[in-house]
Amino acid sequence: MELHASIFFPIEIIGTVAFASSGAMVAVRKKLDLFGIIVLGVITAVGGGMLRDLMIGNIPPNMFQNPVYVSTAFVTVLILFLLFRRWPFLLESRYMETYEKIMNILDAIGLGAFTVTGIETGIDAGYGNYRFLVIFLGVITGIGGGILRDIMAGETPFVLKKHIYACASISGACLYVFLLQFIHSDYAMLLSALLVIAIRILASHFRWNLPGIKTD
Numbered sequence: 001m002e003l004h005a006s007i008f009f010p011i012e013i014i015g016t017v018a019f020a021s022s023g024a025m026v027a028v029r030k031k032l033d034l035f036g037i038i039v040l041g042v043i044t045a046v047g048g049g050m051l052r053d054l055m056i057g058n059i060p061p062n063m064f065q066n067p068v069y070v071s072t073a074f075v076t077v078l079i080l081f082l083l084f085r086r087w088p089f090l091l092e093s094r095y096m097e098t099y100e101k102i103m104n105i106l107d108a109i110g111l112g113a114f115t116v117t118g119i120e121t122g123i124d125a126g127y128g129n130y131r132f133l134v135i136f137l138g139v140i141t142g143i144g145g146g147i148l149r150d151i152m153a154g155e156t157p158f159v160l161k162k163h164i165y166a167c168a169s170i171s172g173a174c175l176y177v178f179l180l181q182f183i184h185s186d187y188a189m190l191l192s193a194l195l196v197i198a199i200r201i202l203a204s205h206f207r208w209n210l211p212g213i214k215t216d
Contacts, residue, residue: 008117015113019044020077022107023041023044027039027041028080037077041073041074041077043148043152045070047147047148049063049144050063052140104200113193116173119137123185131177135174135177138176146159161212164199164208167199175191
């Protein structure tokens with residue numbers, strides 16, 4: 001069994017849980033109902049892959065061909081809804097701080113996994129010679145769901161303003177394409193995903209942000 005088949009599937013599931021949870025939490029803060037919470041949670045988890053598939057003509061998108069990711073996101077959101085519905089005190093800041101720390105780690109893992117598998121999907125579709133395209137596909141797979149979540153929630157997308165999120169994905173995607181010239185794709189995927197995870201965790205811990213322009 002290939003490395004990415006044996007290792008990256010459970011990692012993608014972890015990422016799906018983290019992404020779905022982040023979407024659900026945004027919906028909870030926006031005071032949406034159960035349907036709204038499910039929609040934001042699921043679209044955060046699988047929206048990036050859907051955008052990628054639409055771009056390369058993979059119709060219907062993989063989320064419909066292989067519903068395991070949608071099912072995982074749905075179950076995750078439903079569990080969170082029932083937990084917060086039954087014990088609303090869990091939404092207090094003292095619990096949220098620990099929850100967000102755990103989610104940041106899982107989110108970093110998911111971002112790394114989705115970035116490299118997004119590139120792999122583009123290569124498998126026959127676009128391996130188009131390096132900029134496959135890098136873009138990797139990045140949109142990693143961050144696309146979060147962008148859709150924030151747009152639907154009426155917020156400025158998180159990736160445009162906080163903690164070098166998209167840059168972590170871009171760095172890993174570029175490294176993957178570079179390493180493919182020298183080593184097997186399985187090891188390139190693993191090293192590139194680890195880079196994304198490391199940058200994301202460090203950026204979150206040390207509050208790294210790209211420079212901006214201060215206005216009154």
